[in-house]
Amino acid sequence: MRAWPARDTGESARLGRARRRLIAEALKPPASTADWTKAIDEMRKGGGDPIAEGLEGLTAVTARTEEAAAALAAVLMREGVETAGQTVALVTPDPLFARRVQARLGRWGLMADSSAGSPLSETPAGVRLAQLAQLAKAFGAVPLLAILKHPWTTLAGPDEIEALEREGLRGAGPADWDAVRRRLEANRHRAGKRRKDEDQARIDMAHGLVDRLEGVLSALTGMDDATPAEWARVLCEAAEALGEGVEVWRGPDGASAARLMAA
Structure with a gap:
């Protein structure tokens, strides 16, 4: 561990003092x-320009x-961590700004650890529990699709989710599971004619997913x-x-969610 800036000798020490x-x-x-004019003059009495030296290496961006x-x-x-052996840190008093940066880094697979922590509701485990609670509160297409499209859901494949969304969840929201099934059956025919075999297969696939869900x-x-x-x-x-089994409780956010559920 070293003090920041490092207490080296020579040029780095001079810039660190400035x-x-x-x-x-x-x-x-x-x-x-x-x-401030007097304060600046006092700072420059010892020779050199401590203001310019203190700002050396800093960049202001608007x-x-x-x-x-x-x-x-x-x-x-991201550019910083791509340099071998280099670490980076973001110092900000704004937690919302920090979470925005964290989210951006997450899109590149970079997991930034926040010393301030993150609200459980914004973690994958917290989002999963909130989605389930929303579905329990009011059955509907929106919370159901949110659950299905959560990255931890392995109960259904992409084709099954698309089939259910396309054939059973579009339009006015269904009130319960039976309403979803009735809509699927109604969609077997269109304009009084039985739809093609590939459409029937998609509806059968959606039925199977509804049963499992x-x-x-x-x-x-x-x-x-x-x-x-x-x-x-x-x-x-x-x-x-829904998928992942007990792995849903892995990691710091999973552990926090588990403690909340056990409380």
Whole structure:
């Protein structure tokens, strides 16, 4: 472990002293920095230009939006970690900005650890539990598709999900599993004619997925009078049955979700 900036000798030590002095001056209370001209003259009395030296290596960038600033920060951090043996850090008082940068890095497969942590509701495990709770609260196409398209869902393949969405969930939202089945059957015919064999096969595929989903998620219905412990048990069982099994609790966010469910 080394102090930052590193307490080396020579040029790096000189620049480090200038940087620390400049930061100290910038963070002084407003009352003591009323006359910046005088303060700058005092800093330069020892020779050289500590302001220029303190700013050496720094770059100021003005972005039009917070999203643009986050994108730029993520690109710079990605460039940094692509250098062998180099690490990078983002220092910001804005947790929302930090999460935006984190999300950008995540798209490139770079997992940035935040010292401030992340809300459980924004982690994969938290999102999964929230989706299941939403479906339990009100059956509908939107929460059901969100569950199916979650990256941890392995109960259904892409073709099955597409078949169910296309043939059973489009249009007015179904009220329950039987309503989904009725819509699938209604879609076997169009304009009074039986549809092609490939369409029938897609509807059969969707039927099979509905049967599996109902077997896994049916316990979520009728939970209005359930105790918190019963809610936790049903949500956990559904989360595991949809795919990944107990692996849904892996990692820091999974462990946090498990502690919440066990509380």
